[in-house]
Amino acid sequence: MTVSLHVPARLPARLSCVAFAIASALSVAGCTTTASREPVTINLVAINDFHGNLEPSRYTPTGLDGAKEQAIRAGGIEAVAAALQAWRKEDKDLLFVSAGDLVGASPALSSLWADEPTIEAMNMLDLRASAVGNHEFDAGRKELLRQQHGGCDSPRPAKACQMGPDFKGAKFTYLAANVIDSATGKPFIPGYKIETVKGVKVGLVGVVLQDTQSVVMASGIAGLAFGDEAEAINRAIPEMRRQGADVIVALVHEGGTTTDNPMQPDCANLKGPVVDIAKKLDPVVRLVISGHSHQGYLCNVDGRIVTQAGSYGHLATRIAMQVDTARDRVTGLRVENVVLKPGDFPADARMTAFMASVKERSRAALIRPVARLASAPVLRMQNEAGEAPLGSLIADAVLAATRNVGAQIGFMNEGGIRKDLEAGPDNVAAFGQAQAVLPFGNTLVVMDLTGAQIRTLLEQQWRSASPNGSMLQVSNGFSYRWDAKRPVGSRVLDITLDGKPLEAGKTYRVVANDFLAEGGDNFPEFAKGSNRLETGLLDLDAFTEYLRNIEGQGASLAPAAPRIMKAQ
Incomplete structure (x- = not known):
């Protein structure tokens, strides 16, 4: 369209x-x-899951036939800014919105400075509202409020207000209608915002996935309850109407997947949580701008248009919403996903200057060499059994860093690995490239688990909605098989440590990042670990130190023998 x-x-x-x-x-x-009165056309541009990717990154387009095309560089804040500048010349009243995860899991250029450069850049682009994403809670509720309102009182004092002495916070409004403060029974932050565009009052209501508590640190969201997304949106509509909202747009940080091309209009094959949310919404909501699943789509769900713009600024969704102002209703929607490639639009001079200053401020830290790799890149893509070369490498690294306190097995969650480990000339990996792999700033926790608990832990890999599970990456010396034909709860077979069968009643010392240690990513068994030691050691520091120690070893960084095996 x-x-x-x-x-x-x-x-x-x-x-x-x-x-x-x-x-x-x-x-x-x-x-x-x-x-x-004649209809009015409201033009919107939406992004989602930007994750502080201020620079362009690798994007693989999908052809009209569904085949993957040659990878290109796309996205980044300068490409977003250039496109918006061009489109605003066509319509100065264009409304720019987001469906969440603007920050969090960010590359070093943003995360070095507590994501303040990304917030500042979005201010410059006149972003008006964003649903809160789960990653906005990565550093806890206190830091989210600081990012909204400004100031330097942060749980990340070594990063906050280091780019500049005075951080003013977001000029746009974070929205979370379904996040309730248990102490007050009211939304933790605003649930909606009303923007007047060409005389039409556009109500923007935002929600985050109800399952946020399973994908963020439990300690960071203490006292917050995450409710049903559709119920929260529907509950907000009467109040928005009383305040004059003519039309309602839902910003939903939850998504789905489809086999349809990201550019295909009116796709009919969308699956996943956002479909159920859309079907339960009040009929007045004709447009759902979604996020979280890092997919691109332009789909029709029971007469509603549900969009998503991929991630990292690779795509932007352009929306033309025709409003019948006599009856205060949306009478037409036309949507298009546009790939944002550097150079496709004339540069935004202010953003180019801003990025130059951020890069110069960050340059010394980002280019600092870490180690020469035996081969590069090291990939995070898993094989059929669920094992990835990069995942194994990180699990080995966290184990090596904590052997001195008794650790025997290292675990790493796949969702915590955000990028392949790339390298520059002569396969030398720089700090910025290593940090892009592990951007969360997690610390390592060592604990005791029995053999029976470790078996339970491995069985929990199939608790997620993914048919292939959410596979933990494991360290050298630990291995097991799993059988997809067996029922969930009894799939794991032949667990061994250093060649010996794991004993159900024996206690083993394991290490994982603090997110996993609190039961994150639907692994509650970790939270039951005893004799816990909070090392305070950053996973990124463990990773870079390990890379230095093994520098130049072998022809490949991939494991010599499989650790996770799938029964045939």
Whole structure:
């Protein structure tokens, strides 16, 4: 669906009795009338899951035939800024919104400075509202409030207000209608915002996935309850209407997947949580802008349009929403996903200058060499059994860093590995490239688990919605098989440590990052570990130190023998 950017002229919304009398040279006491009004086109641009990717990154387009095309560089804040600048020349009233995860899991250029550069850049782009994503809670509720309101009182004092002495916070509004403060029974932050565009009051209501508590640190969201997304949106609508909202747009940080091309209009094969959310919404909501699943799609769900723009600024969704102003209803929607490639639009000079200053401020830290790799890149993509070369490498690294306190087995969650480990000339990996792999700043926790608990832990890999599970990456010396034909709860076979069968009643010392240690990513068995030691050691520091120690070893960083095996 190609977006039309033609904006029809709008007649005055209503003529009062006095105005009508002047216009007609008549005066009729007590009369009221409504002038006929033409539709108005509201143009929106939406992104989601930007994750502080201020620079372009690798993107693999999908052809019209569904085949993957040659990878390109796309996204980054300068490409987003250039596109918005061009589109605002066509419509100065364009409304820029986000469906969450603007920050968190960010590359070093943003995360070095507590993601303040990304917040500042979004301010420069006149972002008006964003649903809160789960990653906005990565550093806890206190840091999310600081990012909204500004200031330097942060749980990350070594990073906050280091780019500049005074952080003002976001000029846009974070929205979370379904996040309730248990102490007050009210939304933790605003649930909605009303923007007036060409005389039309556009109600923006935002929610985050209800399952946020399973994908963020439990300690960071203490006292917050995450409710049903659709119920929260529907609950907000009457109040938004009372405050004059003419039309309602839902910003939903939850998503789905589809086999359809990201550019295909009116796709009908969307699956996943956002479909159920969309089906339960009040009929007044015709447009759902989604996120979280890092997919691109333009789908139709029971007559509603549900969109998503991939991730990292690779895509932007352009939306032309036609509004019948006489009846306050959306009468047409045209949507288009656009790949944002550097150079496709004239540069935004202010953003180019801003990025130059951020890069110069960050340059020394980012280019610091870490180690020469035997081969590069080291991939995070898993094989059929669920094992990835990079995942194994990280599990080995966290184990090596904690052997001195008794650790025997290292675990790493796949969701914590955000990028392949890349390298520059001569296969030398720089700090910025290593940090892009592990951007969360997690610390390592060592604990005791029995053999029976470790078996339970491994069985929990199939608790997620993914048919292939959410596979933990494991350290050298630990191995097992699993059988997809067996029922969930009894799939794991032949667990060994250093060649010996794991004993159910024996205690083993394991290490994982603090997110996993609190039961994150649907692994509650970790939270039951005893004799816990909070090492305070960053996973990134353990990783870079390990890379230095094994520098130049072998022809490949991939494990010599499989650790996770799938029964045939």
